[in-house]
Amino acid sequence: MKRLLWLVVSVLMAVQAYAQYDAAFTNYWALQSYFNPASSGLDGQLSIQGAYSMQMAGFDNAPSTMLATADLPLFFLSPRHGAGVGFMNDKIGLFSNKKLYIQYAYHQPLWGGSLSIGARVGFLNETFDGSKLDVIESGDPAFATSQVNGTGIDVDAGLRYTYKKRWYVGLSSMHLTGPTIKLGDDKTHQVEVSRLYYLTGGYNVRFRKPEYALYTSAILRTDLQAWRGDITARLAYDGEKIHLYGGVSYSPTVSVAVLLGTKFHGIQIGYSYEVYTGGIGALHGSHELVLGYQTDLNLFKKGKNLHKSVRIL
Numbered sequence: 001m002k003r004l005l006w007l008v009v010s011v012l013m014a015v016q017a018y019a020q021y022d023a024a025f026t027n028y029w030a031l032q033s034y035f036n037p038a039s040s041g042l043d044g045q046l047s048i049q050g051a052y053s054m055q056m057a058g059f060d061n062a063p064s065t066m067l068a069t070a071d072l073p074l075f076f077l078s079p080r081h082g083a084g085v086g087f088m089n090d091k092i093g094l095f096s097n098k099k100l101y102i103q104y105a106y107h108q109p110l111w112g113g114s115l116s117i118g119a120r121v122g123f124l125n126e127t128f129d130g131s132k133l134d135v136i137e138s139g140d141p142a143f144a145t146s147q148v149n150g151t152g153i154d155v156d157a158g159l160r161y162t163y164k165k166r167w168y169v170g171l172s173s174m175h176l177t178g179p180t181i182k183l184g185d186d187k188t189h190q191v192e193v194s195r196l197y198y199l200t201g202g203y204n205v206r207f208r209k210p211e212y213a214l215y216t217s218a219i220l221r222t223d224l225q226a227w228r229g230d231i232t233a234r235l236a237y238d239g240e241k242i243h244l245y246g247g248v249s250y251s252p253t254v255s256v257a258v259l260l261g262t263k264f265h266g267i268q269i270g271y272s273y274e275v276y277t278g279g280i281g282a283l284h285g286s287h288e289l290v291l292g293y294q295t296d297l298n299l300f301k302k303g304k305n306l307h308k309s310v311r312i313l
Contacts (some may be wrong), residue, residue, distance in 0.1 A: 120162075218231045
């Protein structure tokens with residue numbers, strides 16, 4: 001009975017992982033360049049982000065996701081150009097999904113804001129560890145009995161419009177080519193990756209006291225069969241020495257989350273705890289940690305040490 005239950009749980013976890021292939025981060029608002037390549041280099045800064053999500057805490061073989069990204073403006077071309085790189089490692093049950101990518105974005109001033117378009121090329125690596133699979137009847141060709149893996153090329157693209165620092169809206173698509181990754185030397189097992197679409201947006205509310213602000217954001221993702229939406233509100237205090245925020249996030253029919261964070265010397269630290277509303281209990285939620293660092297890279301700002309060469313006048 002334990003073997004059957006373990007097999008059912010593993011299969012269900014695999015179905016959940018690949019029906020909605022990409023991991024869902026509660027702190028999606030802090031990982032803009034991952035969800036939309038058009039965000040690369042948009043703020044004119046070097047931005048380095050890292051996130052780790054441990055989902056369904058307390059369960060064996062529960063999902064966990066690690067993400068690292070970096071993007072910056074390409075000032076040697078023009079502030080309108082941006083680029084980025086990223087790496088994701090997503091584990092769920094006996095499946096492991098790794099993605100390494102590079103991306104590019106172009107930003108065009110428009111209507112007082114900026115219209116951005118971006119594209120990304122990635123390398124996917126899928127692994128299934130069949131050696132840990134405990135089935136009742138051995139020899140079933142439907143299940144691999146050893147660790148098998150496969151690779152594929154992935155393409156993403158996105159659009160985004162940002163109006164100053166007040167609001168933004170973005171549309172992006174992951175896995176545009178819908179790659180099919182065949183596993184093992186004999187290629188008898190495969191993983192089909194479906195296209196996934198994201199609609200994102202946000203609006204910032206300023207108060208009479210300039211040190212306070214309310215940041216609202218939302219994200220909707222769908223493969224045109226299933227969907228998930230998240231709505232988030234964060235109240236931030238931006239003092240001379242102290243920078244803090246706290247907020248809540250709600251995903252209909254999925255979860256409720258609490259967010260806390262701080263920022264100092266360009267370093268941002270954020271934590272969230274997500275409680276699922278499906279009845280598995282508040283103690284089996286998801287822990288998520290986000291680390292970030294931003295620094296100004298505008299090498300063409302005017303300053304007292306700026307010099308010009310007569311050769312380029």
